[in-house]
Amino acid sequence: MIRLFITATVIGLVASCGGKQEEAPQKMIGTYKVVNLEKTNTTLLAEYPASLEGIMDIDIRPKIDGYIEQILVDEGQEVKKGQVLFRISNPQFSQDMQSLAASVAAAESAVATAELQVTKTKPLVDQGIISAFELKNVELALQARKAELQRAKAQYSNGVTNVGYTTIKSPVNGMVGTIPYRIGSYVNSATAQPLTRVSDISTIYAYFSISEKQQLDIVAEIEGKTFQEKIAKIPEVNMVLSNGNLYNHPGKIQTFSGQVNTQTGAFNVRASFPNAEKLLRSGNSATIQIPTYLEHVIIIPQKATVELQDKRMAYILDGDKVKAVPVKVRAVPGGKFFVVDEGLTEKDQLVIEGIGILTEGTVIKPDFVKIADVLKEESK
Known part of the structure; x- marks a missing residue:
């Protein structure tokens, strides 16, 4: 039995050594x-995150100090240019207007008196009863009274302007933003927050950034002698809303920033989209898709x-x-x-x-x- 074991072992070693002479098949790894x-x-489609803004976002601020007497619009309301938004109460203006009106009336009376004096003096000078020097004096007095009348009228007109500032109107057609103040709040031109913001969102601007390399890739395949000609020929772009739906109106790239941002290495880009339905609002986020056509x-x-x-x-x-x-x-x-x-x-x-x-x-x-x-x- 021992001899058989040794023999089998030797045969096994020979077989093993002989196997080394044959190349093992290479295994497939996966x-x-x-x-x-x-x-x-x-x-x-190349995609870029974007922020949306109206073509005009105007802060509405008071030009005078006072208390909010009326708020005539609501947040999110669509308004027309010239529509009254707020009324500001400033009792001092009413008192000032009474005083200014009285000053105008007094100045008008003084002018009338001076004119009468000139009318009375002229015949006396013509008759030689009094000297021409007296006529000169009353004429100068008339000019002074007229100047006082003009000054009084200017002050009154300025008062009317200030009273007009108590009524705040929308400067554009647009959408009313947040209204942080309530009736009775004291406000002035230096108040930190505006009374509200009116956004003209008939057209929406989408702002996004692309790298310097991406900018070169976009314009490289577009014909045009100048950069502006190339921009004009960039295909229309799409917008994917924050809910994942595709906005139903394509947009157009209008501008690239004049210089690359040295800190980020990116260009700022603006694309515009029509917004007749007022679906898009300032402050929304979206994703811009720039198509590249390849044949x-x-x-x-x-x-x-x-x-x-x-x-x-x-x-x-x-x-x-x-x-x-x-x-x-x-x-x-x-x-x-x-x-x-x-x-x-x-x-x-x-x-x-x-x-x-x-x-x-x-x-x-x-x-x-x-x-x-x-x-x-x-x-x-």
Whole structure:
């Protein structure tokens, strides 16, 4: 039995040593998603968070001090230009107006008296009864009384203006904002908060930021001799509301900020949207979608590539093994896709999963998916 055991052991060792001379088959490490590349026409959407404002947001502030006597509108109410919003009570103005009116009446009486004196003096001078010097004096007195009348009228007119400030009207058609004060509240021109804000929201501005690189990508493919010509030809943009619904009117990009923000490296952008239904309000948030139209191009997800040193690499199937190939690409606005200029063709099968983990020569089991489905999923 011992001899048999030794013999079996030797045979086993020989068999083991002999096995080392044969190359073991390479094991498959797993299943990964792969797409058959194809040229396509597509619209890709780059999304940017935005804040909304009306074309005019006007703070309503009192020009005089006093107490709120009447509030004639409510928060969220639509108002017309010239519509009365508030009345401010200032009893001092009523008293001042009585005094100013009395001053005007007194000045008018003084002018009438001076005119009468001039009328009486002229015949006496003509008859030589009194000297021309006396006539000159009464004429100067008349001029002084007229000047006092003008000053009294100016003060009265200023008082009327101040009284007019007690009635506060809307300067534009718009929507009333928050009203922080109530009847009886003391207010003046230096009060911290405005009485309210009236927003002209017939058109809504959407403000958002894009990076310097995204700005260059957007305008690079648009024809135009000047930057303004390029802006005018940017396709219409969409707005996704905070509830996830698509706003039913497209908008238009109007301006980019003149300089990039050195702290954030971003441009501020303004797009305008019609708002006839008054659905959008100042202060709302939304997401702006900028479409990019592409024709007869190979599009791949950015995550299907990796940057190695100074090259960008993609991975394709070579038989059942992974093969790395260098590619030249252009970024599509939004940071999710590349347009392939060199390195890949319609015949290639692109590995889109396990990038950064797989190495060249790895055997995988491909799980084929459609490129259109991948692009659609990534665009969400």
